[in-house]
Amino acid sequence: MPRWTDLQEIPSGFGPSVVTLGNFDGVHRGHRALLGTVVREARARDARAVAVTFDPPPLAVLHPERAPVQIAGVEHRLDLMAGTGLDAILVLAFTHELAAMTPHEFVREVFVDALGATAVVLGTDSRFGVHNSGNIDTMREIGASDDFEVVELAAVGETTEGARNWSSTHVRALLGEGQVDLAADILGRPHRVTGEVVHGKRRGREMGFPTANLGGTVEGLIPTDGVYAGWLERFDLPVGDPERRLPAAISVGTNPTFDDVPVRVVEAHVLDRLDLDLYHEQVGVDFVERLRGNVRFESVDELLTQIGRDVDASRSILFG
Template sequence: MEDTFVRHQGSSAVPAKLRNAVVAIGNFDGVHRGHQAVLGSALETGRALGVHVVALTFEPHPRSIFQPDHKLFRLTPAPMRARILAALGLEGVVEIAFTRDFAQTEAMDFVSTVLVGDLAASHVVTGHNFHFGRGRAGNPEFLSQAGRDLGFGVSTVEPFSDEGGEVISSTRVREMLTAGDVAVAAGILGYRYTVAAEVTAGKQLGRTLGFPTANMALPDSSDLRHGIYAVRFRRADGTVHDGVASFGRRPTVENDGTVLLETFLFDFEGDLYGQQCEVSFFSFLRPELKFDGLDPLVAQMRTDAEEARALLAGVVPLGELDARLGFAIS
């Protein structure tokens, strides 16, 4: 499915494959279980109607336009979001450029121009709190009436709660990741939190200590807690390795303020420089600490690696999506 998935920027010149489809609308940052309820409803409708299902979303995240001084911790930048949407079974995603000018589009103009004119949507699915158009004038009731007038169906999905009865949201995921609780975050997401970046050359101190690492710079907006994690690492060729990763500023060896994700891959030798790779987080092992020299640091790194190996040996997929994404291989 991922090989045929279409990621299209803008709503004009939309490929025929993405037209006349069921359209699920939302920001879908995180593509968490609440989002998956909306997307699952769209997929069911698509099967019933015998048409494709696509997501309609916005880049950048609207909050970054309306609150430019507020750092937004993006859970799934557009490429990662597209990968997850493909794994769920969608045929593609249409990413509309979100600007202040676009935000002034009247709700009815958005419906008639984008949904009807550009996409020729056969059915639209949204969450219960979806608002759109100038002044947030559009809502599910507005959309339903427009659908009746213009000839497309509309479905609204109610809030999705977890097993404890708490509504699932991107905000909750961010709070868990900021606290380092990647296991709880995974339960909310329905898959292990994953980041992607290019592997870059470092100072190679880890190599001299017997722990060569793949270094990746995450966006400055990342609020993932600094510390040591049990992870799985996907190379550019798709192969997956268990590992232990440090995210932070390396206080024992340097204090220049640079934040890096450094992953030691178990049972691997090779050159990863320049490759776009992914790291999936399974467990928080400990906070980032400053040691009194390199010897105690190396001793702790050995302990961290042993703990990560043991933890990852018992991992099973959280569900079908987690398995499709390819990290939680039993």
Template sequence: MSASPASRPFIVLRGGDAVPASLADPVVAIGNFDGVHRGHRAVIGAAVRRAHAAGKPALALTFEPHPRAYFRPNEPMFRLTPEPLKLAMLAATGLDGAAVLAFDALLAAKDAESFVTEILVEWLGVGCVVAGFDFHFGRARGGSPAFLREAGARHGFAVEIVPPLLDDGAQISSSAIRAALAQGRVEQAAHMLGAPFTVEAEVIHGDKRGRELGYPTANMRLDPATELAHGIYAVSVEIDGVERPAVASFGRRPTFDDGAPRLETFVFDWSGDLYGRRLKVAFHAYLRPELKFAGIEPLITQMDEDSRRARAILGARLSEG
């Protein structure tokens, strides 16, 4: 049987890496897995269950960068989970490892049969493949779930196709989650994700204005393609393994400089030096849109109210968690 989640190493393979004995004859879940949302977890869960039942390893096969970034390089893509965060989330699902394929011109030109033969059979040596109902692969998306079943029958591996996961009749998808976040609907996004939307970035030096206002903040630059609605949020921040309540502003600071978007987070009842550290910030509730104030005093009054509301929201949610 596979090792328990607490003891197993999570192995990351890159295209061409030798597959270790611990990942031989794997059950492979295939997908882009941006967000590792509940729909993705249905596919991954099916693979993990099959693997455990057969005493085999379970592996995710995913692609970097996201194929859309390759085909439409001039259209920046809002990634829910950049590669490091995606791999960390995959590791938490019970998988034994992940195989990451570079999505480049060579892969884009590979037809569906070559994908099956060269990647699934010759490289990974799959025993079973699990994919979502809408997964397509190979040049011009020539590989369908039906093709995958037929190829599995020819090459001797099992295939399981997972039906869509619906929420109130609507399909859970990465695009639906991105749309919700763009409108500030972080609670709806969390429902589809199965956890609060989370970002990770390095804390940088800001203009120190927060200190002068009584709200010293950890400042982070997110990917410019991030389409999260500008505004004020109740968030939590993981510091030294502890999830701490906080309030955050994401936007351009219209009262001051209307500059490039930045995430500024004030952690309640905590002080310390966070510069240069990578922090994870989880978004729990949208409090209000970003506003331009006539002066410092009305801004501080509003910040006090934002903090009160964030504390009230997070006091219940973090204690439940």
């Protein structure tokens, strides 16, 4: 499936298409409902289903001091979007020049001229164009003059907490509280961060519980400090390989017992495995359930006892 990063990459005469626009941060169930509508509308019209998104997100350019960490890294986000059945994704670099385009300029250049839109699917609260001056009514006006239909999709969804819309803001708040299971209910899957496995202090291996430490740039929003049950996925192995997705007990934080880790670290111990060499592999860490907060133990023996309990609890959660 094509993933374009420039209008010049779009084949001449592309279209007809059904198009949508958004940041799709986290690609939660509400986003997938919108993208699913795009796909269905495209199939019904014998057209191509296309999503337009941005990297970096607009807020990171216009107001970086207010921009939150993205729930999912950009590649994970695009993979999740592609999984909805889209025929193409256009990833535009958000710049001050693009931000200065009027709603009419943006829609005509991108949706009409480049993508040959025959229909546009938007959520009720969508905004676009300079100063977010365009809305669903603006899109209808442009559609009337440029010969495309507008399909409006209202906010949808309830969570296990009751009648609350699926939203990236809600997911971010839940991850900040360590409630990864409730976040997963909105996302429709466990929350994931990704990164490269790097050498740490090897303290876990010395204690009999080796860990894969994520270093460098960790993509995705790291949940609050604590210990979690989850999974480690090895991207270098093919899908379907039994060694690709492995059960894990995951620690997030600065390791208060030893007090020598200056930054927050994500490290995953693969359950019942002492033989793995994961250094320099690209992996994903999926958070299923929080077991506890971080605690400073008075001795290594106390820490080892608790780690054993964490492993047992993780096994019970992941396998029932």
